Structure formats: structure tokens, C-alpha cells
Amino acid sequence: MKVDLIIENAAQLVTCASGGKPKRGAAMTDVGIIENGALAISGGKIVAVGNTKEIAGNFQTENVIDAGNKVVCPAFVDPHTHVVFAGNRLNEFELKIKGADYLEILENGGGIISTVKQTREASLKSLIEQSRRRLDEMLACGTLTAEIKTGYGLDTATELKMLEAIFELDKTHPIDLIPTFLPAHAFPPEFKGREDEYVALICDEMLPEAKEIINYQSSITNYFADVFCEKNAFNLEQSRRVLETAKRLGFGLKAHVDEFTNLGCARLAIELGATSIDHLDATSDEEIALLAASQTIGIVTPTVNFNFGSAHFADARKMIDKHCAIAVSTDYNPGSAPCPSQPLAMAIACRYQKLLPSEAFNAATINAAFAVGLGDKIGSLEVGKSADILILDTNDYRQTAYEFGANFIETIIKTGKIITR
Ligand SMILES: [Zn+2]
Numbered sequence: 001m002k003v004d005l006i007i008e009n010a011a012q013l014v015t016c017a018s019g020g021k022p023k024r025g026a027a028m029t030d031v032g033i034i035e036n037g038a039l040a041i042s043g044g045k046i047v048a049v050g051n052t053k054e055i056a057g058n059f060q061t062e063n064v065i066d067a068g069n070k071v072v073c074p075a076f077v078d079p080h081t082h083v084v085f086a087g088n089r090l091n092e093f094e095l096k097i098k099g100a101d102y103l104e105i106l107e108n109g110g111g112i113i114s115t116v117k118q119t120r121e122a123s124l125k126s127l128i129e130q131s132r133r134r135l136d137e138m139l140a141c142g143t144l145t146a147e148i149k150t151g152y153g154l155d156t157a158t159e160l161k162m163l164e165a166i167f168e169l170d171k172t173h174p175i176d177l178i179p180t181f182l183p184a185h186a187f188p189p190e191f192k193g194r195e196d197e198y199v200a201l202i203c204d205e206m207l208p209e210a211k212e213i214i215n216y217q218s219s220i221t222n223y224f225a226d227v228f229c230e231k232n233a234f235n236l237e238q239s240r241r242v243l244e245t246a247k248r249l250g251f252g253l254k255a256h257v258d259e260f261t262n263l264g265c266a267r268l269a270i271e272l273g274a275t276s277i278d279h280l281d282a283t284s285d286e287e288i289a290l291l292a293a294s295q296t297i298g299i300v301t302p303t304v305n306f307n308f309g310s311a312h313f314a315d316a317r318k319m320i321d322k323h324c325a326i327a328v329s330t331d332y333n334p335g336s337a338p339c340p341s342q343p344l345a346m347a348i349a350c351r352y353q354k355l356l357p358s359e360a361f362n363a364a365t366i367n368a369a370f371a372v373g374l375g376d377k378i379g380s381l382e383v384g385k386s387a388d389i390l391i392l393d394t395n396d397y398r399q400t401a402y403e404f405g406a407n408f409i410e411t412i413i414k415t416g417k418i419i420t421r
Contacts, residue, residue, distance in 0.1 A: 001040075001047075001058065001059050001060070002059070002060050002061065003040040003041060003042040003047055003048075003059045003060070003061045004041055004042045004043070004061065004063060004416055005040070005041040005042075005061060005063045005064075005065065005387075005413075005416055006038060006039070006040050006041070006055060006056070006059055006061045006063070006064045006065070007038060007039055007041070007064075007065045007067055007072055007389065007391070007413075008038035008052040008055060008056060008064060008065070008066060008067065009036065009038070009052050009066050009067050009068060009069060010034075010036070010037040010038065010052075010067040010069075010070065010071065010072035010391075011035070011036070011067075011069040011070055011071060011395035011396075012033045012034075012035060012037065012071045012072070012073075012395065012396065012397055013033065013034040013035075013037020013038065013039065013049065013072050013073075013381065014031045014032065014033055014071055014072065014073035014074070014361065014381070014397045015031070015032035015033070015034060015037075015049060015074075015380055015381040015382065016031055016032055016073070016074050016361065016362055016365045016366040016379065016380040016381065017032040017049075017366075017380050017381065017382050018032075018362075018366045018375075018379075018380055018382075020375070020376065021370075021375070022297060022325035022327075022366065022367045022370040022375060023325065023362045023366060023367055024292075024320075024323045024324065024325050025320065025321070025323045027362075028320050028326070028356075028358065028359040028362050028363070029356055029358045029359055030358065030362075031358045031361050031362060031397065032380075032381075033397075034049065034050065034051060035051070036051050036052050036053075037049070037050070037051055037052065037072065038050060038051060038052040038054070038055035038056065039055065039072070039381060039387075039389075040055055040058075040059040040061070041387040041413075041416045042416075043416070044386060044387055044415035044416040044417075045384060045385065045386060045387055045415075045416070046381060046382065046383055046384065046385050046386075046387050047059075047383060048383060049381055049382065049383060065391070065411070065418075065421075067391050069395055070391055070392055070393060070394060070395055070410065071390075071391070071392040071394055071395065071396070071397045071399075071408075072381070072389060072390070072391050072392075073361075073365070073381070073389070073390050073392060073397060074365045074366070074378070074379055074380050074381050074388060074389065074390070075142055075143065075144035075145070075365075075378075075388040075389060075390050075412070075413075075414075076141070076142045076143045076144070076342040076343075076364050076365060076368070076390075077143070077144070077145045077146070077342075077364065077365060077368035077369045077371075077372065077374070077378060077379050078138065078143045078145070078146040078147065078329055078330055078332070078342055078364075078368065079146075079147050079276065079297075079299050079327050079329045079368040079369075079371035079372045080147060080149075080254075080276075080278050080299050080301060080329035080330075080331050080371075081138075081146050081147060081148050081149070081329065081330060081331065081332040081333070082148070082149050082151060082152070082331070082332060082333035082334075083131050083134045083135060083138070083146065083148050083332050083333075084127060084131045084148055084150070084152070084162050084165045084166055084169070085115050085118070085119050085127075085130075085131070085152045085333070085334050086115070086118040086119045086121070086122035086126065086127055086130055086152075087114075087115060087118035087119075087122075087130075087334070088334055088338075089111075089114065089115065089334045089335050089338075092105055092110055092111065092114070092335060095110070096308070096309075101308075102260070102308070102335075102336065103231070103232060103260070105335075106186075106232055107232070111335055112152070112185065112186045112335060113186070113188075113189060115152045115334050115335065116152050116153065116154050116158075116186070116188065119152035119153060119158060119162070120153060120155070120158045124161050124164055124165060124168075127161065127162070127165045128165050128168050128169060131165060131169060132169060132172075132173060134332065134340060135169060135173045135175050136173075137340035137341075138175060138330075138332070138340040138341075138342075139173075139174055139175055139412065139419075139420075140340075140407065140409065140420075141340055141341040141342060141343060141344075141407060141409065142342065142343065142390050142409045142412070143175060143340075143342055144174065144175055144176065144378075144388045144412070144414055145175065145176045145177075145178070145369070145372065145374065145378055145388065146175050146176075146177055146178070147177075147178040147179075147180055147224070147329075147371075147372045148166050148169075148177050148178070148179060148180065149180040149181075149182040149185070149226055150162035150163055150166070150179075150180070150181050150182050150183065150185075151182035151183065151184075151185030151186070151226075151228075152185070153183070154183060154185065154186060154187070154188035154198075155188060156183075156201070156205055156206050156209060159181070159183045159206055159210065160209060160210065160213060163179055163181065163210060163213060163214070164213075166179045167179070167217050167220065170219070170220075171219070174412075174414050174419050176378075178222055178223065178224070178372045178373070178374070179214070179220060179223045179224070180223070180224040180225065180226045180254055181206075181207065181210045181223070181224070181225045181226070181246075181251065182225070182226040182227070182228070183202045183206045183207075183210075184199075184202055184225075184226070184227040184228060184233075184234050184238075184239070184242045185226075185228050185233075186228065186233055187233070195238070196238070199234070199238045199241055199242065202242055202245075203241055203242065203245040207225060207242075207245055207246055207249055207251070208249060210225075211249045211250065211251070222252070222372070222373045222374065223251060223252065224251055224252040224253060224254045224275065224372075224373075225242070225243070225246030225249075225251035225252075225253060225254070226253075226254040226255060226256065227239045227242045227243055227255050227256065227265075228256040228259075229255060229256060229257055229263050229265035229268075230256065230259055230260060230261055230263065231260065231261040231263070235263060236263045236264050236265055236268065239255065239263075239265050239268065240268055243255065243268065243269065243272050243274070244272065247272055247273075252274075252275045252373055253269060253272055253273065253274040253275060254269075254274060254275060254276050254277070254278060255268075255269040255274055255276075255277050255278065256278050256279055257269060257277045257278065257279060257280065257283070258279055258280050258281055258282040258283045258287075258314075259279040259281055259282070259304075260281065260282065261282060262282040262283065262284060262287075265277075266280070266283050266284075266287040266290070266291065267287055267290055269296065270287075270290050270291060270294045270296050273295070273296075274296050275296065275297065275370075275371065275372070275373050276296060276297045276298070276299045276327070276371040276372075277291065277296055277297075277298055277299070278298075278299040278300075278301065278329070278331075279299075279300070279301055279304070279314065280298050280299075280300055280314040280315075280316075280319070281305070281312065281313070281314045283298075283314070283315075283319075288315075288318065288319055288322050288324060289322065291319065291324045292319075292322050292323040292324045296325075297325045297326070297327050297367060297370050297371040298316075298319055298324045298325065298326050298327070299326075299327045299328070299329050299368075299371050300313075300314045300316045300319075300326060300327070300328055300329075300349065300353065300363075301314075301328075301329055301330075301331035301337065301345075302314070302316075302328065302345055302348040302349045302352055302353055303329075303330050303331055303332075303337040303339045303344070303345050303348060304331050304336045304337045305348075305352065306337075306348045306352070307336055307337050307338070307339070308336065313352045313353050314353065315353070316328075316349060316353040316354075316355060316363075317353055317354040317355065320355070320359060325367055325370065326359075326363050326367060327363050327364070327367040327368040327370070327371040328342070328345050328346060328349050328355075328360060328363040328364045328368065329342075329345065329368065329371075330342060330344075330345045341407075342364045342368075343364075343400045343401065343404075343407075343408070344404060344405065345364065346360035346361065346363070346364050346400065346401045347360075347400075347401045347402075347404035347405075348404075349363065349401075350401045350402075357397070357398040357400070357401040357402065358398075360401050361397060361400070361401070365379045365380065366379040366380045367379070386415050387413060387414075387415055387416040388413070388414055388415065389411075389412075389413040390409055390410075390411065390412060390413075391409075391410045391411035391413075391421075392408040392409060392410060393408045393409075393410040394408050
């Protein structure tokens with residue numbers, strides 16, 4: 001059979017094959033390695049996976065990539081980011097080094113509100129250009145699919161401008177983007193003392209208008225709404241109103257839960273069928289059991305704790321041992337995690353959350369794909385999946401989490417086309 005492309009002679013073909021479901025428990029330690037592996041690609045999709053001899057015997061092509069005894073693996077999926085924003089928070093970075101914490105900075109009108117101010121002032125063009133540079137960094141680190149949240153507008157016009165920026169970047173950047181609408185990220189200063197009125201604005205105006213402009217984007221079929229349930233952000237009842245409204249409108253659901261304070265939103269989001277619940281630093285054993293028994297993916301964001309210089313991390317080790325499906329993200333954002341690199345997030349997860357490199361690898365690929373609703377299309381090297389593939393300049397995939405701060409990405413292939421080699 002003739003195919004478009006064959007990649008052969010991989011020291012390790014790391015498939016992360018999962019048979020159509022997210023990985024849990026002991027399966028997290030299996031990255032599905034085929035030694036001396038190869039794969040055949042046609043029409044942008046993987047048509048066969050096996051060892052080099054089998055693939056060479058069964059398929060013909062004019063385009064062969066010799067992987068040269070290196071690692072061939074699925075591209076990374078980053079399931080939780082806030083990449084679209086204006087400006088930076090370099091001053092706050094210094095404040096934090098001097099000892100101020102997130103809630104203190106928030107209470108002093110800094111933090112997220114300073115990014116909101118800059119994002120409101122930025123033109124759509126400037127927002128796109130600033131964000132494009134960050135996506136380039138993520139791409140260089142091997143990410144080919146990323147979720148991006150709004151949430152630095154906190155007014156209808158700017159939240160919709162952020163969505164437009166995500167649509168435009170999705171069309172013009174090699175990384176595939178999944179939009180998540182997050183006007184419930186913080187309360188805008190102009191609603192101080194009238195927080196419930198802002199929740200009403202989200203439910204009555206922002207979510208319906210966002211849904212309408214998403215409907216105009218024929219290429220966008222997978223999209224989410226999200227809420228930040230936390231002290232000084234949205235309480236449980238407000239989070240419920242936002243999530244229930246979003247669900248009724250047809251959004252998939254995500255929720256920032258238990259980052260600092262457990263307000264009970266993990267249970268709420270799981271009960272509403274959320275695709276993911278994210279952060280999980282203060283999640284209880286009872287909620288971990290609920291997560292394990294659900295289809296919801298738990299996304300941990302170890303870059304955030306690392307960025308805070310904190311010794312406390314979400315207990316991803318326990319969650320995996322209790323059979324939760326866990327994914328890792330960078331949470332790339334200007335305040336708590338200015339980090340484009342899934343390999344660095346994996347490296348931190350290994351050291352501070354006691355994941356094995358295999359578990360971190362599955363968490364950043366196949367489980368991350370399920371965490372953005374694309375588990376049937378990307379995240380592993382299995383027949384029928386999009387040929388989103390990396391060749392790493394190492395012969396052992398564990399090197400990616402072991403040697404932190406390095407970049408092993410040698411070749412990037414997006415839907416069967418080489419974009420970097
Ligand atoms: Zn976040």
C-alpha cells in the first residue's frame with residue numbers, strides 16, 4: 001500500500017496508546033514503546049504503527065524520515081493555558097520574590113487586574129501579535145494542541161475580543177487551539193460590592209454572545225466554559241450559576257477548583273459532567289474518590305506551585321494511585337506560570353508530585369488530549385489519529401523529564417507535514 005510518509009528506525013516509538021480511553025492507575029506507567037519502531041501516514045493521519053521491518057514490508061512511499069535511532073512520540077497537548085493576554089507582570093514577579101503572595105497582590109489591585117487593564121487597552125491586532133510569540137515558544141517545546149482561556153477582559157467586548165484572537169491564532173498558527181470562555185476568572189473592579197450583578201452579566205449576556213460568535217466559526221466544534229471557584233473569586237453558588245448556564249448553552253465544562261481553598265466546586269463540576277477540573281491543590285480524599293469514579297480528567301498545574309516557590313503541590317501521586325485520570329498542563333499565564341514548556345511541567349511533576357517520567361509523559365499527551373475533548377483524535381500514535389508527531393534528539397523518552405530546561409525537539413510533524421526539522 002502506498003502512503004504519504006513513513007517514519008522509521010525509532011529507537012523508541014512512544015505510542016502512549018490507550019485504546020480509546022484516558023489512562024488511569026498502573027496504565028499511567030505504560031507509554032506503549034515499540035522498539036525499532038515505525039509508522040505510516042496518509043492524508044494527515046496515522047495508518048499503521050509497528051516495527052520498522054513490518055512497516056517497510058507493508059507500505060511504500062517516496063517520503064521516508066529516518067528517525068536515526070531517536071525517540072518518536074506524540075506531540076504534547078497543553079490542556080490549560082491563558083496564553084492570550086497583553087503586557088507582562090515583571091514587577092509582580094519581583095514583588096513575589098520579596099514575599100508577597102497571590103491573594104495579597106490581588107487585594108492590592110495588582111495581579112490579574114493589571115493584566116485585565118492592559119488587555120482591555122490592547123487592540124485585537126496587538127493582542128494577536130503578543131500571543132503569537134508565546135505560541136511560537138510553546139511550539140518549539142513540542143506542543144501542537146493547546147487550550148486557551150479568555151478571562152483578562154471581564155467585560156463583554158474584551159472577552160469577545162479575546163475569543164476573536166484565539167480564532168485568528170487558531171487559523172494562522174501551527175498549534176491547534178481550543179477556546180475556553182472564562183469571564184468568570186475574577187470580578188472586574190467596576191463591579192466591586194455588586195458581584196452577583198457581574199455573575200448575571202456573565203449568564204445573561206456574555207455566555208450567550210460568546211456562543212453566538214463561536215457558532216459562526218465553522219472550524220470550532222470543541223469549546224468550553226470555565227469558572228475560577230476560589231476565595232476572593234467566585235463562590236460555589238456563583239460558580240454553579242455560571243457552569244449550569246454554560247452547560248445549557250452547549251459549552252463543555254471546565255473549572256478551576258481547590259487552587260488555594262476548597263469551596264466544594266470539584267464535586268459540583270464532576271456532577272455537571274465537566275471535561276476537566278483543574279489545579280486540585282486542596283482537593284479532599286472524598287473528592288478524589290469522586291473524580292476517580294467519573295469521566296472527568298484532573299488537570300494539575302505544577303508550574304504554578306513552582307513559580308510561587310511553594311513546597312505544596314496537588315497530590316497527583318495519590319490521585320493516580322486512587323485511579324483518577326490525571327493530565328499535566330503549563331497553565332501558561334502572565335502571573336502564576338509564565339511557562340510555555342510541557343517538558344518543564346513534566347519535570348516539575350516528577351520531582352514534586354512524584355510522578356514517574358512515564359506517568360508525566362502520558363499526562364502531557366493522551367490524558368491531556370482527553371482533558372480537551374480530543375482523546376479520539378490526538379495525544380497518541382494510534383491508527384486513525386492525526387499525525388501530530390515529534391522526533392526527540394535522544395534515544396530514551398525519560399530524558400525529557402530528567403534533563404530539565406533542555407529542549408530535545410528535533411522534528412515537528414503536524415497532520416503529516418514537517419513543520420520543523
Ligand atoms: Zn488557569
